[in-house]
Each structure stands twice: as structure tokens, then as C-alpha cells.
Amino acid sequence: MKTLKPRRLKAGDLIGIVSPASTILDPSRIQRGVAYLERLGYRTVVGEHVLKTYGYLAGTDEERAADLHAMFRNPEVKAIMCIRGGYGSPRLLSHIDYRLIARNPKIFVGYSDITTLQLALWRKCRLVSFQGPMVGVDMPDGLDVFTEELFWRVLTSPKKAGSVLPPDEPVNTLRTGKGSGILMGGNLAHLVASMGTPYLPSFKGALLFIEDTGEEPYRIDRMMSQLRHASILRQAAGILAGKFTDCGPKDPAKPSLSVDDVLREISALAPVPFLSNLPFGHEAKKITMPLGIRARVDAAKRTVEFLEGAVR
DSSP: OOOOOOOOOTTEEEEEEEEOOOOOOTTTTHHHHHHHHHHOOOOEOOOOTTTBTTBBBEEESSHHHHHHHHHHHHHEEEEESSSSSSOOOHHHHOOHHHHHHHHHHEEEOOOOOGGHHHHHHHHHHHOOOEEOOOTTTTSSSSSHHHHHHHHHHHHHOOSSSSESTTTTOOOOEEEEEEEEEEEEEEHHHHHHHHHHHOOOOOOOEEEEEOOOOOOOOHHHHHHHEEEEEEEHHHSSSEEEEEOOBBBBBBBBOOOOHHHHHHHHHHHHHHHHEEEEEOOOSSSSOOOOOOTSSSEEEEETTTEHHHHHHHHS
């Protein structure tokens, strides 16, 4: 199946705003996120159902899927950006019209729970999507300078971004070596939850990137062990681990390994280049990670390079 790169974003383009997962508790954050996009010269359209509440979801599955389909169907919409993650995307996978999306490839941005959709869009459509800032989470309070520059460069230019690690980040080399392949991954919990379903892509020869938030070390250990036993770590061309935000033990009185301990042990069992403590996902300063483009890691030099543009 041919890789589908969306068209690059241009000044004045229309950006669709959707909430495929949880509802947002403070609607003013949507307004502030929209205001940020409009200050940059983009137009916006907010999905019909984004303010709906159905338990912990932003509306029913049918309503959230309808907003997603409406944005992909609308020829004026050039990019689709998620308000937040939370939970809910896995429920949409069987509701999505993948043929519609394959006929209308567009920029699609989100992270956290949105990982589930991004993996499915690659598996079913080969659509390049973007783990990057979200409208109701990152944009209302303004983006970090590094985050903002790379995000818009990746979305607006078909040129390769080259080296993407900020120079002041203390990246850790857990296993040396060089590797190249397509970037594939996202939130660890949602990646693991997709295993055994028809929506999980192959990670053979890929640069696997993983991150999470709010998970205790034993849970990270369990999920990494599952990836190891499923041979996903061995199949990858390299592993890029994020900062695992707020993933320390919840009860300091109980004995626990740290996430660093867990990753170090796993790296000894995964015979591929392995970097950790990279800034992406649930971090204010973050690399926008395009799922589906070729990239290269040199773990000894602690470098990550994007080898091609993510848009056309």
C-alpha cells in the first residue's frame, strides 16, 4: 500500500477541530486554542459535537466519529487537530470509514489516547499523521519556542527536518548503534492495547517511539515486557523512549524500581539502538513525531534525524 502524505498547510487554510476521546472540562481552553491558530493566520471550524458529554467521552461514539468524518469529507478543511486525549479513541476504530480517509488524506494531529487512531490510520490507509500539540492542551497557554518552530515547520514544509533533538536535552544512550526506518509508535498504553487487533501496524524495521504519563513503573515494566515477548522490540530498527511524565511510584513507602531501571533492563534484552529521555508526547517541550516517515537514530551520538518531509 502506498504511503499517503497530506498536503502541506498554507497561510489561510481551514483547520478542523475535533475531540475523538474525552470531553474538555473548561471550554474556554478551546476558544484560546482556536485564537492561537487564528492569530497565526489560519481559519478554524469546530466540530459539531466537541462540547457534548457522555460519561468520560466527548459525546457518543457515533457523534465523535461523525465529527471526524465531517472534517475528512469537507474539501475546505486542510488539517484536523484534536482538542485533547483522555480516553475514547479505541471505541471509534470499528466506526471509521477508512476508505473516506484514504480518498481525502489530511494532516491529523494529536497524542496520548489519539495514538490509537493514528496507528489505525497507518495500518488501514498508510496515512502519515502527527504526534504533536493539541488545541485544548498545549495551544491555549502558548507553545514552547522549540516546540512551536518544529511543529509548524513539519506541517508546512515538504523538506526534511533533519536533526530534531533540542541541543539542551539530556538524552540517555541505553544501547549504542545506528538504525533507520519509519517512525511508528506513540503512547505506550494505547499501543499495547491495540495488540491482537486488526488496527496495529507492523513494527518490523521501524523506529519504535514510546511514551506515557501517570503510569507507575511496574505498569511500564508490564507493558514493555509484553512488547518484548511479542518480539516487537527485537523487530524494530531502534527504540526511542520519551520522558514518561509523572510515572514515578505513587507510594514512596513501598519498594519500587524506577522507569529508568525498567528501560535499562529492557535495553539489555532488545538488540537495537536505544535512546531514552527524549522530549515528545506529554511534555511542554516536544518534538512533533510524524508517524510513517523515514528517520535515523545514532544512539552513540544521541541524534535523531528525519530523513524526509512529512507533507507534500
